[in-house]
Amino acid sequence: MLPHALASIEQQTYPNIIEVIVAAADEASAAAAAGATVVRNPSGSTPVALNLGIAESEGEVVVRCDAQSVLPPDYVARAVATLTRTGAANVGGMQVPVGQTSWEKAIAAAMSSPFGAGDARYRIGGEEGPVETVYLGVFRRDALERVGGFDERFVRNQDYELNHRLIELGEVVWFDPGLEVRYRPRGTLGGLAKQYFDYGRAKRQFARSHPGSLRRRQLAAPLLTLLLLAALIVSVWVPLALLLPTGYLVGLLVVGFSSRAGAWRVASALATMHLSWGWGFLSSIGTEGR
Numbered sequence: 001m002l003p004h005a006l007a008s009i010e011q012q013t014y015p016n017i018i019e020v021i022v023a024a025a026d027e028a029s030a031a032a033a034a035g036a037t038v039v040r041n042p043s044g045s046t047p048v049a050l051n052l053g054i055a056e057s058e059g060e061v062v063v064r065c066d067a068q069s070v071l072p073p074d075y076v077a078r079a080v081a082t083l084t085r086t087g088a089a090n091v092g093g094m095q096v097p098v099g100q101t102s103w104e105k106a107i108a109a110a111m112s113s114p115f116g117a118g119d120a121r122y123r124i125g126g127e128e129g130p131v132e133t134v135y136l137g138v139f140r141r142d143a144l145e146r147v148g149g150f151d152e153r154f155v156r157n158q159d160y161e162l163n164h165r166l167i168e169l170g171e172v173v174w175f176d177p178g179l180e181v182r183y184r185p186r187g188t189l190g191g192l193a194k195q196y197f198d199y200g201r202a203k204r205q206f207a208r209s210h211p212g213s214l215r216r217r218q219l220a221a222p223l224l225t226l227l228l229l230a231a232l233i234v235s236v237w238v239p240l241a242l243l244l245p246t247g248y249l250v251g252l253l254v255v256g257f258s259s260r261a262g263a264w265r266v267a268s269a270l271a272t273m274h275l276s277w278g279w280g281f282l283s284s285i286g287t288e289g290r
Helices: 002-010 027-032 046-056 075-086 102-112 141-147 158-168 189-209 216-234 239-259 263-283
Strands: 021-024 037-040 061-063 090-097 135-140 173-183
Touching (some): 002 027, 021 027, 037 046, 046 158, 061 075, 061 141, 075 090, 075 135, 075 173, 090 102, 102 239, 102 263, 135 141, 135 158, 135 173, 141 158, 158 173, 158 189, 189 216, 189 263, 216 263, 239 263
Parallel strands (some): 090 173
Antiparallel strands (some): 090 135
């Protein structure tokens, strides 16, 4: 996937010099980054990689591009123009999941659905303007330095956490719907479950680190997980309790049929996202101080 990301960087129409820095966790990544500046990241940690890349770079603007992402040719030029126009600290756009296999396509459909993405503008679109977070990000270097870079404790959710600190400092995070970045999603339910379990744990970690930051909508998945578990237990004595998980399943299938990506696959992906995220959040409660 890394070669596709690098190829999309080479095709940028931005007229000024672009430094390409790859934080490689292994020899395969380093070999695939021929022509780029390579910094070693034996930890394999995303926030560590980002901080290493930022430290190695020299430009006034820092553009993040993950290995699973493909940037459109005008991405950097448009983002830099938007930075200048708005005075924002960080500009980003939409994550557009694009699958190749049947499961990737179903997971992409689930991730793009409001039932899987909630109201996040970087996933479902919306008006241009200030937001809590964006996909990837194109940053002013001075803002990144002011905020202290990425918090390396956050293996997941590090972008949301950094954007939160930027906003706390009075900076603006700006969503531009014209910045659409293709993203290749996980190809199996197992991979998706691990990804979203980690997201749920990271959100709980974020809530501990930033008291009062948790939004009510972010409790939807943990609450759903608890209600379904409770309904299954209670159904041993009260069979009518099965109406809740049955209704949930029917709702998932309705969404799946409307997606044209395979009803049961999309329904399975949505359930995996909801319940893995919810359980990740719930399972980390009580781990404070460990």
